[in-house]
Amino acid sequence: MSAAPTLQSFIAGRWIGQHGAQALRSALDGHVLAYSHEERPDFAEAVDFARVQGLKQLLAMDFQQRAARLKALALYLAERKEQLYALSHHSGATRADSWIDIEGGNATLFAYSSMGRRELPSGNLVHEGPAIPLGKQGHFAGSHILVPRAGVAVHINAFNFPIWGMLEKFAPTFLAGMPCIVKPATSTSYLTEAVVRLMNESGLLPAGSLQLVIGSTGDLLERLQGQDVVTFTGSADTAAKLRVTPNLIRNSVPFNAEADSLNCAILGPDVSPDCEEFELYIKEVAREMTTKAGQKCTAIRRAIVPARHIDAVATRLRERLRKVVVGDPSVEGVRMGALASHDQQRDVTERVRQLLATCEQLLGASDGFTPVGDGVAEGAFFAPTLLLARDPHAEGGAHDIEAFGPVSTLMAYDDLDEALALAARGKG
Incomplete structure (x- = not known):
């Protein structure tokens, strides 16, 4: 059996990580599938690359163009799904289990592509609702106009859906013209890394629109500003700890947590x-x-x-x-x-x-x-x-x-x- 590979982070347009750290084992027989990497990414560089290159590239397109990219990306991944099924097998998943993760993830790309093409205009501005009178004489009125946030989305995801969990957040973020930095749960990050590699190889991703962190987020959350957002999926305990990160509170960074519930x-x-x-x-x-x-x-x-x-x-x-x-x-x-x-x-x-x-x-x-x-x-x-x-x-x-x-x-x-x-x- 060949030596297990070292997974890499995708930061500022390049793959980072040569030296193995944590061993990630097959859930089926315990053999080592891969290692997380020892090197620590430069999160200042990652955030700056997203703000400068990512935003510039994404906003050079409009809603319709980004929606078209999502559809093309879904078709590209669909043609290569069998290699993802083969890898997903090691997470202990049956074919039906993997279908939820792989096909479900692709379905979100198709869904948001369709939503963008049907419901959003050309350009990067959405006029929401009619003008609302603000005075009795009709001299003042207001109307809501929505524009893309000039910030970065950080997506921290759970272990149980390493593909779908990433794509369901990436799709609306991309459509909205916002670059994202994805941090999958380490235990199944070998699947997320495989998908990000395919997405990058497709040539459909504008530079800086998607970055990947394997391992710890380090000081990433401390580098965010008010126009950025954080989304989290995982345990309620971890969500509570991250939500009170001093910098997130200080800059009123929106934090959305999808935590566990006992259904x-x-x-x-x-x-x-x-x-x-x-x-x-x-x-x-x-x-x-x-x-x-x-x-x-x-x-x-x-x-x-x-x-x-x-x-x-x-x-x-x-x-x-x-x-x-x-x-x-x-x-x-x-x-x-x-x-x-x-x-x-x-x-x-x-x-x-x-x-x-x-x-x-x-x-x-x-x-x-x-x-x-x-x-x-x-x-x-x-x-x-x-x-x-x-x-x-x-x-x-x-x-x-x-x-x-x-x-x-x-x-x-x-x-x-x-x-x-x-x-x-x-x-x-």
């Missing part, structure tokens, strides 16, 4: 085990637990069901989850792959341990969990895990602790008001 699915009080809706409920909870090994912001973390049906739901869910074949997605019949990294495997294990302080386990690794495939013993696999809250109203537990994997907690309710109160405890 739920409520089985209606009028649904009995012999109803079609009951089977749909079981199927959906199991699907959300196992798609991308439960590593989705939309995954169902709490299954809230009528107390009189709690045993029936538990039985049917256990039956369905036991049939899920977990292992290397290249093996025929495998329906669920690994968690995206060994760090996530450790994190989910710890979160389940915390949940067991207020829950009992109905299904988990102790129920004969054996992933299939070669080398899987060194992989980041995790068993589908079903818990039951002893007291759904207790503090903490599944209302506050998220095991970001194939884990869901059953909760019983007596009436719909109680179900809605439990749902609201998940916040977000």
Whole structure:
């Protein structure tokens, strides 16, 4: 096996990074896929390049031209998607899981291209709404005019969608004429780097419109100004820490966080085990637990069901989850792959341990969990895990602790008001 490559940052039009630092391992068998780089990018240079070259190049085009570039970029990536599927496999993703990330990311490029071509004018100015009178005599009036921000967008993304997560933010930023600096989660940054390389090779990106940071953001946030923006996807804890960066507060830099929420699915009080809706409920909870090994912001973390049906739901869910074949997605019949990294495997294990302080386990690794495939013993696999809250109203537990994997907690309710109160405890 050849030596693992060192990933590189794309800063000021050149690729930076020669010396390996953190090892990034395959979620399937643990072998080293790549290394992050040791060198620290010059973030002053990155921001200046975006402000000068990026803005100049982007605003030399108008909405219509940038929309056309997005469509061309989507077509270019679509023709090369199989190499992304091959790499995505190492994140533990099945073909269906990777489809969400790869095809979903491309779909956002197409969607924003279409939106730009249909809804935005030529030029770089949008007149929003009619003139509004501001005085009784009609001597004064006002109207909103929107123009591109003369700043830089910093996108800090999560590990679970390294392609789609980047492209869904890049597309509207590019359309709006704003250069961006992307910082993917390190554990799956090998996928983001592969996409950025393809985007750069396409020749469709104006200089400075997209830069990539592998590893730490260093002092990047300290170099931003009031016309810049920061977007973040990830944990609520990390969002809270970044939001109070002194420079962001001092310069009132807009900070938008898409943090985790503990989603739920409520089985209606009028649904009995012999109803079609009951089977749909079981199927959906199991699907959300196992798609991308439960590593989705939309995954169902709490299954809230009528107390009189709690045993029936538990039985049917256990039956369905036991049939899920977990292992290397290249093996025929495998329906669920690994968690995206060994760090996530450790994190989910710890979160389940915390949940067991207020829950009992109905299904988990102790129920004969054996992933299939070669080398899987060194992989980041995790068993589908079903818990039951002893007291759904207790503090903490599944209302506050998220095991970001194939884990869901059953909760019983007596009436719909109680179900809605439990749902609201998940916040977000």
